[in-house]
Amino acid sequence: MVGIALALPAGLWILQVNMDEMSAQWEGRPGLSVYFTLQADNASVAAVQGYLEDQQNIDRVELTTAKDALEEFKTYSGLGSALDLLGSNPLPASLQARFAQSIGPIEVELLINETQAFAGVAEVVVEKTWLERLNELSRVVSRLGAMLAVLFGLGAVLVTASSVRLAIEARLDELRVLKLVGATPGQVRRPFLYFGAIYGFGGGVVAAMLIAITILVIEPPLQGLLGSYQQTLDLAGFGPLFLTVLLLVGSGLGILGALMAVRQRVRDLEVV
């Protein structure tokens, strides 16, 4: 139980770390797409392209001509022969500009307005890339992980307390004799605190194993997914430091649960 209680928030933490890591390594950044009217000539497109390339906030501009767009569409849609029947190209030229990382929302707004003012521009669309969504998802995972850590941590404490209570009941005779011969409350409590620490440590080990198994299971399909975005999976977070912290947190929660259980019971225990 303690292992499961620790595994979920710890697993979410690893997930969040890796999402952050992925987002930091990702080359793609938010940007804007400029779609031209079908009537826009090359000069209009070149003017907008030139304007965008001059902006410090833009670090790359790519042109997709109407012809390129048509070829790409034919390739990926499988509707090549149908498009041939149209006689003319229904797709406009477009520009894809990628923002520099430092750009702020006001600058984005200005850039849109100024681009929109050029002749031949039909629409300017700010791309909210999946990277932004990834960052938002990472924040959700982070907060969810924190909430779950609190809830499941509390659960681990209560589970340990319950186990320690059972251990105390099984050793009541011994505790009575210990008190009778002059054991201090600390001496009576100590074995149960050790029990709690070992119990929590064991929970940490189980949690680490569960996370390791989960990683083994999801790693191959995740590798495949990231490979399609020309990314590689370098799993972060699941290292010696993480394992040490996990075991320490497990032990700490175990001790806390044991303290909860043993404190009142030992104090109220009658010697004879």
Place this chain on the structure above:
Amino acid sequence: MGQIRLQRVTKRFENGFEALSEVTTEFEAGSMTFLTGHSGAGKSTFLKLLIRADTPTRGQILVNDVDIGGLSAARLPLYRRHIGVVFQDHHLLAARTVFDNVAMPLRVAGMREREVARRVRASLTTVELLGKEGLLPSHLSTGEQQRIGIARAVVTRPRILLADEPTGNLDPDLSRHIMDLFTRFNQVGTTVIVASHEIDLIETMGKRILHLEGGRVVSDRAGDSSTESPAQSDPTESVEVGS
């Protein structure tokens, strides 16, 4: 002035039963006293109050001029280390060996293991059970178990030794043997208080007898001075001299 003094001690339980009523008495250091009385007379409650397993509803119990009712949680264990207690059902731990049972008070007191071993052997010699330290209590007879309980009670060489019906489950010969052991501890200066309803046996011991009835002291008979002995060497030291 007595080592143990009870001043108008009353113990009333939550259900209204008054186990002790206005008991005033004292015990000199190095004395031996039998508490007698029928079942429910208040003997066990008397001893429980002395080991501070419970506190009086009214009155005071002074041990060496300290009101034990006012002992803090931190000082109470230290007080109990100076008192040896023997029960009718001996309270031995079934899963621990004889050695570990007897060693428990010494380990609690933080004594070194070598000294623990020496003291445990001495105690077991006194109760004539040396050689059985590796056995579990369940492998011993009732009389032997009781003597292990006594060995545990005296292993710390307490100043006060209390016993609650220590011969309750034993035949007359064993009972006599146990009482003689208590007398030996008393002879080396230990204050001994034994609660027992075996009046015939007690009468032969020639010691002070405090008779309780309905929680009150109804008679207090002094011991026969001919049975009083000057302090001799500590019986638990018997093997230490030669070892």
